[in-house]
Amino acid sequence: MALPGLSLQGNRQRVFYRSIREIKTHKQAATPRPSTTRMLDVVRKAAADIFDRHVSDADIWKSLTPKDFLPRTAQFLWKGIHNVHWIGRYWTHIPECEERATCKDCDVVEDLEHILLKCESPGRATIWRAAKALWRGKEGEWPELTLGTVLGCGLAEFRDERGKTKMGSQRLYRILMSESAFQIWKLRNERVISRDGTPASEDEIVNKWKFAVNQRLQVDITLANRPRKGKRPALAPHLVLATWSKTLDDEHKLPANWLREPRVLYLFTLPEELLCLCILEDFLRLCSSMQWILRGEIRLLIPRDEADWAWVEAH
Numbered sequence: 001m002a003l004p005g006l007s008l009q010g011n012r013q014r015v016f017y018r019s020i021r022e023i024k025t026h027k028q029a030a031t032p033r034p035s036t037t038r039m040l041d042v043v044r045k046a047a048a049d050i051f052d053r054h055v056s057d058a059d060i061w062k063s064l065t066p067k068d069f070l071p072r073t074a075q076f077l078w079k080g081i082h083n084v085h086w087i088g089r090y091w092t093h094i095p096e097c098e099e100r101a102t103c104k105d106c107d108v109v110e111d112l113e114h115i116l117l118k119c120e121s122p123g124r125a126t127i128w129r130a131a132k133a134l135w136r137g138k139e140g141e142w143p144e145l146t147l148g149t150v151l152g153c154g155l156a157e158f159r160d161e162r163g164k165t166k167m168g169s170q171r172l173y174r175i176l177m178s179e180s181a182f183q184i185w186k187l188r189n190e191r192v193i194s195r196d197g198t199p200a201s202e203d204e205i206v207n208k209w210k211f212a213v214n215q216r217l218q219v220d221i222t223l224a225n226r227p228r229k230g231k232r233p234a235l236a237p238h239l240v241l242a243t244w245s246k247t248l249d250d251e252h253k254l255p256a257n258w259l260r261e262p263r264v265l266y267l268f269t270l271p272e273e274l275l276c277l278c279i280l281e282d283f284l285r286l287c288s289s290m291q292w293i294l295r296g297e298i299r300l301l302i303p304r305d306e307a308d309w310a311w312v313e314a315h
C-alpha cells in the first residue's frame with residue numbers, strides 16, 4: 001500500500017509505521033466516539049444554561065487541567081465525559097455479568113447520572129447536602145445540580161456585581177463539586193464491590209466527605225507555603241485564602257493570613273468517629289505519597305490519644 005506523500009523507495013519500516021499511526025490518530029481525533037460527543041453536549045448545555053458560557057470541545061477538555069482538581073478527581077471527570085466507567089450497559093454485553101448493569105437499590109440500569117444524582121442508596125443525597133451547606137456559608141445560592149454541571153464544574157464562573165471574577169468562590173465550587181462527586185462514586189464502588197450491597201452508615205459517609213475536603217484544604221495550605229528556592233509558591237497564597245474564607249471553624253479568631261499559623265486548621269470540627277482506623281489508614285496513605293507533610297513542613301495533628309500518635313510514628 002502506498003501512503004500519500006511517502007515514497008516507497010529509500011524509506012525505512014520505522015517511517016512507514018509512524019506515518020500509519022499518525023493517520024490513524026488523526027482519524028480518531030476527527031471522529032470522537034458517539035457517547036463522548038453526547039457527554040460533551042451535556043456539559044456544553046449545562047455551561048450555557050447555568051453559567052452563561054458558550055464553550056468548544058477544547059474548552060471542556062482544558063477545564064479538567066487547572067490546579068483546582070487533584071489528578072484522581074480530574075481523571076474521574078475525564079472518564080465521565082468519555083463515558084468509559086465500567087457501569088450499566090458496559091456489563092450487558094459480558095456473559096454472566098449482566099446483572100451488574102442494574103442498581104440493586106433502585107432496580108434500573110445504572111449510568112453516571114443515576115449514581116451521582118438519582119440513586120436512592122444512602123450517601124448520595126447526604127453528600128450533596130453537606131456540600132450545599134458549606135457553600136451556602138460562603139456564597140448563598142447553589143447552582144442547579146446536573147450531570148453537566150458536575151462533569152463540567154471546571155467551567156463554572158462566578159462574578160461580582162461589577163463583573164469581576166470571584167476566584168475564591170469559583171475554586172471552592174470546583175473543589176466541592178469534584179470531590180463530592182468522586183466521594184459518591186467511591187462509596188458506590190465500595191458498597192457494590194466490597195460490601196456486597198451493604199451501605200455505609202450516615203456518620204461514616206459524612207465523615208469521609210469531610211475528611212476529603214479537609215485534605216484539599218491541607219494540600220492547599222502546603223502548596224501555598226512551600227516555595228521552591230527562589231520561586232513563587234506552587235499556589236498563590238491569596239487564592240488559597242480567598243478559596244477557604246467563610247468555611248473555617250472559628251475563623252474570626254484567626255489572623256488575616258492564617259496560612260502560616262503553626263496549628264491545624266480544620267474546615268469544621270472533626271468528630272471523634274472520624275478517627276477510626278480505616279480513615280487513619282487513608283490519611284497515612286496520603287501522607288506517604290507526600291513525604292514533605294511527614295517531614296514536618298506542615299503540622300498535621302490527629303487529635304486523639306497517645307496510642308494513635310504511637311501508631312502514626314510506627315508507620
Ligand SMILES: [Zn+2]
Binds near residue numbers: 103104106120121
Ligand atoms: Zn440506584
